[in-house]
Amino acid sequence: MKDVFRRLGSDFLSTIVFLVIYLTTDNVILATAIAIVGAVGQVIWSRYKGQTLGYMTWASLGLVIVLGGATLLTHDPRFVLAKPAIGHAAIGLIMLKRGWMLRYMPPIVSETIPEYVTFAGYAWAALCFALAAGTIGVAMTGDMKLWAFYVTVVLIGAKVAAFAIQYVAFRLLVGNRLRAAARA
Template sequence: MKDIFARLGSDFLSTIVFLVLYLMTGDVILATAVAIAGAVGQVIYARYKGQTLGYMTWASLGLVIVLGGATLLTHDPRFVLAKPAIGHFAIGAIMLKRGWMLRYMPSIVTETVPEYVTVAGYAWAALMFVLGAGTIAVAATGNIKLWAFYISVVLIGAKLIAFAVQYVAFRVLVTQRIRAAARA
């Protein structure tokens, strides 16, 4: 679990740096420049340590540089604010692969209700697309405080609620199937 949070922190470091620095200073240009420098520094440090960098790391760096650069050139924060939406769209597209969730489920779930796991996988993909579209809509306003609330409360809250609903649904479905099999 600790590794997951470390990885998420690393993946979102430039966004976190941008948000904290902007909230401290109110300066979009400074926050963007430091976030770009931080993302480049992360990659240089990882390469120095001999770590192999995956496609997503390079894609994220490219997005930070391109969207951050557009923000620096135009002094318009909407470019850098749209970055999380691209990640959500990419993850949503990956989640469209049939059965992607099966490897993450306990065996009792995959053996008892595999068809529902597939449906849940598509529901997660839809959620990612909706959250990505919401991020674009919020970014288009240019209101950084609204965006900060959206990415830190709405995005995380929606995923936590979806996880809780999924957990309860699978628990009920598995229990019903096991009881029905015992009666038969």
């Protein structure tokens, strides 16, 4: 689990850097420039250490450079604000693969209620698409404070809530199936 959070933190490091710099300086251009330099530095450092870089790292770097560059050239923050939406849409597309969640589940869940796990995988994809649409909507307002709130509270909160609901539902469903099998 710690490795998952480390990877997510690494994949979204430029967004985190952008938020921290923006919230401390209230300067979009400075935050964007530092986020671009940070993303490039992160890739250089990883390559120097001999690490293999995954698709998300390269995609994130490309988005930071292209969208950040557009923000710097136009002085319009909406470009860089759209980056999390693109990431969520891409992840949502990956989550449309049938059964993608099964390998992340404990054996008792994947063996007892595989059809519910598959359904939950599609629900996660739908959540990612909804969050991406919301991020675009908020980014289009150009309101930096609203966007900062959305990406730090709403995006994270929605995923935590979905995880909690899924956890409780799976526990109940597995328990019901096991009790039914014991009675039979």
